[in-house]
Amino acid sequence: MSNLKVLLNGIIKENPVFVLLLGMCPTLAVTTMAVNGLGMGLATTFVLVCSNIVISLVKRFIPKAVRLPCFIVIIAGFVTIVGFLLQRFVPSLYSALGLFLSLITVNCIILARAEIFASKNGVGKSALDGVGMGLGFTLALFLMGSVREILGVGTWFGIALTKQLIEPMKLFVSPAGGFFTLAVLIAIINILTKYKISKKKIGCGGCEGCPSAEACASLNEEGDEK
Amino acid sequence: MKEMLIILVSAILVDNFVLSKFMGICPFLGVSKKIDSALGMSVAVTFVMCMATALTWPIYTFFLAPFELDYLRTVAFILIIALFVQLIEILLKKFMPPLYKSLGVYLPLITTNCAVLGVTLLNIDNTYDFAQSIVNALGAGLGFMLALILFSGVRQKMESCNVPKALQGIPITLVAAAITSVSFVGFSGVVEGLFK
Numbered sequence: 001m002s003n004l005k006v007l008l009n010g011i012i013k014e015n016p017v018f019v020l021l022l023g024m025c026p027t028l029a030v031t032t033m034a035v036n037g038l039g040m041g042l043a044t045t046f047v048l049v050c051s052n053i054v055i056s057l058v059k060r061f062i063p064k065a066v067r068l069p070c071f072i073v074i075i076a077g078f079v080t081i082v083g084f085l086l087q088r089f090v091p092s093l094y095s096a097l098g099l100f101l102s103l104i105t106v107n108c109i110i111l112a113r114a115e116i117f118a119s120k121n122g123v124g125k126s127a128l129d130g131v132g133m134g135l136g137f138t139l140a141l142f143l144m145g146s147v148r149e150i151l152g153v154g155t156w157f158g159i160a161l162t163k164q165l166i167e168p169m170k171l172f173v174s175p176a177g178g179f180f181t182l183a184v185l186i187a188i189i190n191i192l193t194k195y196k197i198s199k200k201k202i203g204c205g206g207c208e209g210c211p212s213a214e215a216c217a218s219l220n221e222e223g224d225e226k
Numbered sequence: 227m228k229e230m231l232i233i234l235v236s237a238i239l240v241d242n243f244v245l246s247k248f249m250g251i252c253p254f255l256g257v258s259k260k261i262d263s264a265l266g267m268s269v270a271v272t273f274v275m276c277m278a279t280a281l282t283w284p285i286y287t288f289f290l291a292p293f294e295l296d297y298l299r300t301v302a303f304i305l306i307i308a309l310f311v312q313l314i315e316i317l318l319k320k321f322m323p324p325l326y327k328s329l330g331v332y333l334p335l336i337t338t339n340c341a342v343l344g345v346t347l348l349n350i351d352n353t354y355d356f357a358q359s360i361v362n363a364l365g366a367g368l369g370f371m372l373a374l375i376l377f378s379g380v381r382q383k384m385e386s387c388n389v390p391k392a393l394q395g396i397p398i399t400l401v402a403a404a405i406t407s408v409s410f411v412g413f414s415g416v417v418e419g420l421f422k
Contacts, residue, residue: 029248176407183400
């Protein structure tokens with residue numbers, strides 16, 4: 001794969017949220033405002049790029065059996081650094097993201113990229129993959145945040161847009177609105193990609209490279225037999 | 227006692243982990259196709275949540291907080307949870323094979339479940355004492371169970387429905403989740419009403 005392809009792969013063809021369906025929790029939780037979505041996306045991108053670089057550097061020294069705990073600790077380290085940086089320079093975003101900042105640690109995208117990409121490729125490509133996937137994630141969160149903020153509050157990045165014209169629909173900033181907005185966005189992308197997403201079998205969708213894929217698959221097989 | 231009940235009820239109904247805090251969405255969407263796997267998963271999650279809280283709370287209070295190392299809590303907690311889940315898996319396999327057979331498959335899924343790390347961090351953020359933390363973890367687990375079981379019922383009905391092509395698969399599942407989540411909004415005043 002050429003370098004450009006690696007980069008674009010994450011943004012469009014394998015968009016982590018809309019196509020791979022990974023990292024749903026932050027996608028739904030922090031996107032009540034466009035600026036929060038953007039901030040969360042960029043924070044995740046930073047962690048993703050750093051952890052991809054470090055993991056591709058140290059991959060030879062990590063025994064296969066304990067690789068997941070090792071990856072998680074590396075990721076958690078970078079999450080702590082991001083926390084420090086945000087607390088110092090963007091305190092408003094730090095308090096808006098709250099708990100979900102720490103929960104970047106268990107975001108499946110980062111672990112999945114470490115497992116499928118960084119542990120098999122060189123440093124340069126892994127960094128590019130991190131940038132691509134991170135930007136894809138940021139784009140998705142930004143889209144979600146924009147839709148929910150415009151419909152739910154009537155503003156965009158805090159600037160009043162439709163506030164005076166129509167009554168904002170509060171549903172869209174509530175948890176239910178999060179699920180609904182994501183459903184509609186995925187449905188639109190589904191049409192644009194000629195129904196590639198509906199062919200996915202399992203609920204969470206992101207089996208490729210997911211550390212729990214084996215357990216998950218055996219569960220679903222069991223269910224199908226019954 | 228009253229305070230404990232308030233924590234328990236609000237963790238289960240009002241601040242439901244899945245439907246209003248958006249934690250543990252992956253297992254919520256992934257393991258909710260059949261009611262029995264939903265039940266198995268949520269029992270395992272509830273157990274790990276309580277045990278993880280019982281381990282992380284003392285470690286934070288007696289080791290991290292006194293030495294002003296509280297910024298290390300994310301790293302420390304995730305490491306504890308990962309090790310604990312691995313340990314449980316090994317112990318169950320060795321000593322309780324029947325239980326391993328029914329719960330074992332769910333365990334590897336739990337390390338990366340953000341609800342488990344979420345509940346341990348939340349207990350610290352809310353400055354709960356030890357007993358309150360355990361009750362909160364239990365409530366979070368039971369709330370997870372309630373959401374998963376309700377939702378798997380909804381999904382089983384949905385399988386026989388004729389869904390527009392663009393919404394097939396994930397999108398319609400998310401729409402169903404949205405409607406389930408709306409039903410939980412109805413609980414928002416329950417705690418104030420019950421424990422006035």
